[in-house]
Amino acid sequence: MAQQQTDWAAIARNPKFIELHRRKSSFLFGWWIFSNIYYFLLPIGAGSAQGLFSVQLIGHINFGYLFALSQFFVSWAIAIYYASWANRVSDRLTNELLDELKLR
Amino acid sequence: MKKFLVIMIVALTLGVTINVILPSISLAGAENSIAAAITAQAPTVHKVEANKTITITLFVIIVLITLGIVIWAAKRTKTTADFYAARGAITGLQNGWAISGDYMSAASFLGIAGLISLYGYDGFMYSVGWLVAYVTVLLIVAEPCRNAGKFTMGDILSFRSNPKPVRAAAAISTVCVSVFYLTAQMVGAGKLMELLLGIPFKLAISGVGALMIIYVVFGGMIATTWVQIIKACLLMTGAIVLCILVLAKCGFNPVQFFTDVATNTQIKTWVQINLLHEAIPKAGFDYGQRFLEPGLLLKDVWDQISLGMALVLGTAGMPHILMRFFTVPTAQAARKSVIWAMFIIGTFYILTTLLGFGAAINVSPQLISHVDPGGNMANLLLAQMLGNQIAPLVGDFLLAFLCAVAFATILAVVSGLVLAASAAISHDIWVNIIRDGHADQHEQVKAARIAAIVFGAVAVIIGIASERQNVAHLVALAFAVASSGNLPVVILSLFWRKFNTAGIIAGLIIGTALSILLVLVSPNMMYPKTIAAGAQKIVVALEKKQAGGAVLTDAEKANLAKSKIQYEQNKDGTSLMGLDKPWFPLKNPGIVSIPIGFLSAVIFALLFRSKKEEDAFDELYVKQNTGIGVADVLKH
Numbered sequence: 190m191a192q193q194q195t196d197w198a199a200i201a202r203n204p205k206f207i208e209l210h211r212r213k214s215s216f217l218f219g220w221w222i223f224s225n226i227y228y229f230l231l232p233i234g235a236g237s238a239q240g241l242f243s244v245q246l247i248g249h250i251n252f253g254y255l256f257a258l259s260q261f262f263v264s265w266a267i268a269i270y271y272a273s274w275a276n277r278v279s280d281r282l283t284n285e286l287l288d289e290l291k292l293r
Numbered sequence: 294m295k296k297f298l299v300i301m302i303v304a305l306t307l308g309v310t311i312n313v314i315l316p317s318i319s320l321a322g323a324e325n326s327i328a329a330a331i332t333a334q335a336p337t338v339h340k341v342e343a344n345k346t347i348t349i350t351l352f353v354i355i356v357l358i359t360l361g362i363v364i365w366a367a368k369r370t371k372t373t374a375d376f377y378a379a380r381g382a383i384t385g386l387q388n389g390w391a392i393s394g395d396y397m398s399a400a401s402f403l404g405i406a407g408l409i410s411l412y413g414y415d416g417f418m419y420s421v422g423w424l425v426a427y428v429t430v431l432l433i434v435a436e437p438c439r440n441a442g443k444f445t446m447g448d449i450l451s452f453r454s455n456p457k458p459v460r461a462a463a464a465i466s467t468v469c470v471s472v473f474y475l476t477a478q479m480v481g482a483g484k485l486m487e488l489l490l491g492i493p494f495k496l497a498i499s500g501v502g503a504l505m506i507i508y509v510v511f512g513g514m515i516a517t518t519w520v521q522i523i524k525a526c527l528l529m530t531g532a533i534v535l536c537i538l539v540l541a542k543c544g545f546n547p548v549q550f551f552t553d554v555a556t557n558t559q560i561k562t563w564v565q566i567n568l569l570h571e572a573i574p575k576a577g578f579d580y581g582q583r584f585l586e587p588g589l590l591l592k593d594v595w596d597q598i599s600l601g602m603a604l605v606l607g608t609a610g611m612p613h614i615l616m617r618f619f620t621v622p623t624a625q626a627a628r629k630s631v632i633w634a635m636f637i638i639g640t641f642y643i644l645t646t647l648l649g650f651g652a653a654i655n656v657s658p659q660l661i662s663h664v665d666p667g668g669n670m671a672n673l674l675l676a677q678m679l680g681n682q683i684a685p686l687v688g689d690f691l692l693a694f695l696c697a698v699a700f701a702t703i704l705a706v707v708s709g710l711v712l713a714a715s716a717a718i719s720h721d722i723w724v725n726i727i728r729d730g731h732a733d734q735h736e737q738v739k740a741a742r743i744a745a746i747v748f749g750a751v752a753v754i755i756g757i758a759s760e761r762q763n764v765a766h767l768v769a770l771a772f773a774v775a776s777s778g779n780l781p782v783v784i785l786s787l788f789w790r791k792f793n794t795a796g797i798i799a800g801l802i803i804g805t806a807l808s809i810l811l812v813l814v815s816p817n818m819m820y821p822k823t824i825a826a827g828a829q830k831i832v833v834a835l836e837k838k839q840a841g842g843a844v845l846t847d848a849e850k851a852n853l854a855k856s857k858i859q860y861e862q863n864k865d866g867t868s869l870m871g872l873d874k875p876w877f878p879l880k881n882p883g884i885v886s887i888p889i890g891f892l893s894a895v896i897f898a899l900l901f902r903s904k905k906e907e908d909a910f911d912e913l914y915v916k917q918n919t920g921i922g923v924a925d926v927l928k929h
Contacts, residue, residue, distance in 0.1 A: 261639045264427065268431055
């Protein structure tokens with residue numbers, strides 16, 4: 190275990206780590222909360238806005254169906270956006286930090 | 294190879310012994326829960342008749358392929374890292390397929406399509422939460438778990454806390470979740486095999502149990518992973534083929550497809566008579582369109598929100614899902630694997646919608662519910678029918694193929710669960726608590742294998758004993774425990790400096806116990822007095838009709854006699870908890886148990902602050918964010 194002597198508190202105070210942690214937290218929890226709000230609109234809406242859910246938009250396909258279907262695409266979109274964000278931001282910051290600490 | 298044979302014989306003997314010893318352990322259970330149940334039995338009039346030769350051939354092929362994998366994997370399974378984590382050498386794409394294979398159960402494949410075919414829109418809405426759950430897995434738990442964990446949830450939780458009590462609590466909750474989920478899967482498997490092939494329930498469960506034990510004991514995580522990958526590929530193939538056949542019927546035009554649903558006369562009658570209970574159609578009401586609108590199945594908004602919470606938070610706390618992230622080498626691979634899994638699982642549920650509605654159009658809800666009141670045979674009836682329209686042999690083959698897919702599905706899910714539970718028993722309890730971590734590789738792997746055999750055997754016995762139990766609520770219970778017990782403490786451990794041993798133990802125990810308690814006093818249980826009241830209503834109505842001079846039909850007479858007996862049997866009964874009626878109004882406890890799980894974890898952590906654990910937070914937090922030191926974790 191080479192890390193036995195690692196000063197974890199020092200790494201935790203490193204500005205690069207603080208930036209990484211700050212940007213990650215706001216991105217991850219922000220999108221997580223968004224995804225949950227969007228999801229819970231479905232059962233709440235189905236229970237309380239039946240009229241809206243029944244509006245037919247394309248032929249017999251109604252708003253309710255498209256909204257439920259959109260849940261899949263929104264989840265996928267968050268996943269893809271996160272992947273690209275992580276490549277651009279958090280992986281880059283992590284690598285910069287590791288380089289600085291000479292851990293790579 | 295000799296060992297292999299010995300175990301196979303042991304497992305089979307065990308199955309036979311259980312058949313002999315336990316023929317009578319069963320309790321009468323009312324089938325009062327709809328969701329995800331593969332419990333209801335079909336009447337004998339119209340059956341899904343699988344061609345036994347083709348089906349059994351396909352089953353044998355699957356068993357042989359998977360046993361081949363086990364032999365291959367067994368040679369590669371020497372250390373604990375091999376056994377629990379496939380050496381961390383699974384790629385992101387492979388792990389994505391394996392997560393999908395681990396997650397999509399027979400209840401997803403057969404149950405959700407069935408719900409859609411019987412209740413339309415609500416069935417589809419039910420399926421959405423199963424995918425959205427992965428946003429939590431992706432954003433909150435996958436990468437930190439990869440970076441901070443080794444083999445089990447106990448590893449993550451005991452990182453900076455007092456390891457022994459924490460590991461014990463984590464192992465208990467892991468075993469609870471696994472037993473609940475596994476029992477639901479096993480009983481479902483047994484009923485399915487009985488319904489499809491006429492294989493006796495106990496034999497089917499013993500067979501599935503023997504196979505899952507063999508996979509896990511000899512092949513560990515490597516074999517389990519590949520069984521799950523193969524299963525996910527088979528499942529997707531089956532769903533895609535069937536979907537193409539369904540869409541071919543409407544010229545691959547989705548708008549036309551929904552027009553077919555809304556204008557189908559059998560669906561209209563079904564909605565009017567069976568779902569809305571209206572003897573005379575209301576003028577101008579579009580019963581076909583109603584099938585595409587919410588409210589036919591899920592009537593209680595709070596119950597749905599509660600279920601949604603349990604799914605969204607519970608998936609990320611499922612030990613067999615968490616364990617999958619220890620099989621990839623880096624956090625990036627963990628991330629990639631969840632994204633792959635999200636596309637595979639999401640596509641699958643969208644296809645399932647088409648299959649469910651397709652079954653409603655082509656087979657009719659009446660016939661589907663006649664064959665199985667829970668709708669679980671919808672996909673199989675659809676396959677048979679669409680295949681037969683091409684050629685009888687194609688129908689037979691398609692049906693046999695889907696049966697084989699269902700079989701593979703069950704095997705993959707139960708293997709993942711057995712592996713997770715045996716890891717908790719051997720790695721957390723045996724190695725780290727009883728042996729203080731002083732066990733060599735050989736002993737550790739041996740302990741893991743013994744744990745898998747014992748846990749698997751116990752699961753088979755519980756499965757057989759639950760033949761007549763309503764097990765549908767066990768799935769909800771597993772998710773409730775995972776979301777109220779496991780997830781709060783995992784998140785707080787990873788992200789909150791002040792969290793500590795007291796918080797972990799309180800959170801795990803209170804969350805788990807409260808979920809179980811609330812389900813025990815919920816409408817999921819059987820309430821004899823409610824059944825008696827229902828039976829009495831029928832008796833009163835029919836006797837009144839008789840007293841009015843009307844002659845009862847034979848069916849009505851039978852119904853009267855049956856209801857009288859039912860009334861007598863149930864009028865003085867109480868539920869398992871001694872209640873006359875449910876004390877907790879919801880079927881899903883999540884909405885109460887999740888906040889209390891979180892709160893108790895926070896409160897106990899603040900009551901018993903630990904300076905040492907707070908100081909160790911920096912190490913955990915840096916590691917989970919950056920992955921520093923992960924290579925070392927894999928090596929030792």
